[in-house]
Amino acid sequence: MxxxxxxxxxxxxxxxxxxxxxxxxxxxxxxxxxxxxxxxxxxxxxxxxxxxxxxxxxxxxxxxxxxDEELNKVAINALEKGVSYGVPSDVEVEMAEIITQAYKGCEMVRMVNSGTEATMSAIRVARGYTGKDKIIKFEGCYHGHSDCLLVKSGSGTLTFNVQTSPGVPVDTVKHTLVCEYNNIDSVKETIEKNKGEIACIIIEPVPGNMGVVAPNIEFMRELRKITEDNNIVLIYDEVITGFRLSYGGAAELFDIVPDMVCFGKIIGGGLPVGAYGGKSEIMSMVSPVGKVYQAGTLSGNPLAMSMGIAVLNRLKNNxxxxxxxxxxxxxxxxxxxxxxxxxxxxxxxxxxxxxxxxxxxxxxxxxxxxxxxxxxxxxxxxxxxxxxxxxxxxxxxxxxxxxxxxxxxxxxxxxxxxxxxxxxxxxxx
Missing domain, CATH: 3.90.1150.10 (Aspartate Aminotransferase, domain 1)
Structure with missing residues (x-):
């Protein structure tokens, strides 16, 4: 053996x-x-x-x-300074400045520890900001394992959905609607049937969790317009694609600016990390400034931030x-x-x-x-x-x-x- x-x-x-x-x-x-x-x-x-x-x-x-030898040196240097402080550090500020300067429309950002935590928190903030409960996701797009996202569509994409994992209450997913990626008509019909009730639409701008599915740029443009017309927060889940496909992400590639964006993977150089950000008006809803609570003891830890800063600066310069x-x-x-x-x-x-x-x-x-x-x-x-x-x-x-x-x-x-x-x-x- x-x-x-x-x-x-x-x-x-x-x-x-x-x-x-x-x-x-x-x-x-x-x-x-x-x-x-x-x-x-x-x-x-x-x-x-x-x-x-x-x-x-x-x-x-x-x-x-x-x-990578250069990144290894960064990690060792950061390790020697301490891996967690429990109070703010300078590298958290530097990381936030890099991300907000790189990504269009991301005016403020909050660090977390995983992609799941980032998407879960972004949805909570969007709900708090809009005062609405329902959300739209797309079949085949995965946004982590938080309860409200573990759903699939029923007989059609416009129905309420059933949970795909035991342990997820039906009441938790009843506000989650599933549409078809690259099919704007499914989105329009869902919004029409739930007029004034949808807080946000979350989407992988380039899906990476059902394999690669290339986005239809007209679909993405219409999605932006329909969310603006209906006061729906548009969230780009760039946990996989952020800083991998281009330095400015899908917002740069498509020339379409979402209201919120989620990051992970590359921004920690391989260490556990996540982040969510967006317009200042929306992000000001987050505690301690606003009333939407979200916290994390190890969020923005100096080891992951130091690695992420090194990776992002290297990408920016190359x-x-x-x-x-x-x-x-x-x-x-x-x-x-x-x-x-x-x-x-x-x-x-x-x-x-x-x-x-x-x-x-x-x-x-x-x-x-x-x-x-x-x-x-x-x-x-x-x-x-x-x-x-x-x-x-x-x-x-x-x-x-x-x-x-x-x-x-x-x-x-x-x-x-x-x-x-x-x-x-x-x-x-």
Whole structure:
């Protein structure tokens, strides 16, 4: 038995499912998880000493690759000064200034410790600001595991929704409405049926939790207009995309300014972190200035803030990196598409900037209804084949490949060759 399997046998006895986050379980790819010993650059090493090209990048934050020497020095220096004070520090102010200067419409920001905490808090503030209870989210967009967001649509997207997890009271989700991403008519009809009752609309401007689904820019523009016309707070969940797709995020890419925005991942350089911000008028609702309560002992801790400041400053001063990352993703996309034609496998590649997904379906992917036509068993076989070729992909069909700065042309070329080999094997089934 290899060491990963041995560790998994121990883990399932003391950790639910043997993992601290469900996607790490590898259940959807029909195998036990590999356990990691260390990582460097574009490579990750398991406890058995096997080396893999890593396309997970800790689900996005490792934009400069693993164990970057410059960032390591920042972390060590911050560690020597203390990891938590319980009172304000200068690095919290510096981080807030960087974020508010970088992101259009984000005039004030509050640091938290996770993406879930950021989205949960933003929704609470939007409700407090508007005095309304109902919210709209989009099917396939994930915003963390707070109660009001663990829902899916019923027989249609315009109905009240049912909770998708035991432990979530029906009363908690009854105010959550689900619409179709990239379908503005579903939004208009929902707003019309709930006139004057909707506090906010929360959306991943570029979905990364049902795989990559490219946004329709007209949909995003109309969404902004309809929220303004109906006094609804528009929240961009940029926990994944913030500072990864461009320095100014989706607000810069789309030239559309939301009322509020949520961050995570990259702004902590890989350490636990989150943030939510927006217009001063809205953020002034937050305690201790306003009456909407939200607090966190470790929020804005100096270790995460120091790492985040270093990452954001580096990105600000080297924005050509975004072009380089997109070029890496484009090269993979082109290689995969060529391999699809050569092998005859039914699959499509969906890419937006430096985020990429491979779906085992023959449908164009524009939303959740297209994504779920994917053959998850075929993806499991594909994943296992790529793992044997020493390439670590997301262990689930509905996740994203993230590029990082240390991925070499050699890494990408090797990945394309392994992809063709995997496709040829799949074509026999």
């Amino acid at each position: 290899n060491k990963s399997n041995e560790l998994f046998e121990k883990a399932v006895k003391v950790i639910p499912g043997g993992v601290n986050s469900p996607v790490r379980a590898f259940g959807s790819v029909n195998m036990n998880p590999i356990f990691i010993r260390n990582a460097k650059g574009s490579y990750i090493y398991d406890v058995d000493g096997k080396k893999y090209i890593d396309y997970i990048s800790s689900w996005g934050p490792m934009i400069f690759g693993h164990c 924005q050509k990196l975004y072009i380089e990352l997109e070029n890496k993703a484009k090269k993979l996309e082109e290689g995969f598409k060529s391999n699809i034609e050569l092998s005859g496998v039914k699959a499509v590649v969906s890419r937006y900037k430096s985020m990429l997904s491979l779906f085992f379906t023959d449908r164009e992917v524009n939303g959740y209804s297209d994504v779920v036509t994917s053959d998850t068993e075929k993806y499991a076989k594909y994943f296992q084949s790529m793992l044997k070729s020493e390439i670590l992909l997301p262990p689930a069909q509905y996740e994203v490949m993230f590029m990082n700065a240390t991925l070499s042309d050699k890494d990408i070329e090797y990945t394309i060759k392994a992809n063709l080999k995997a496709f040829m094997e799949l074509s026999k089934y």
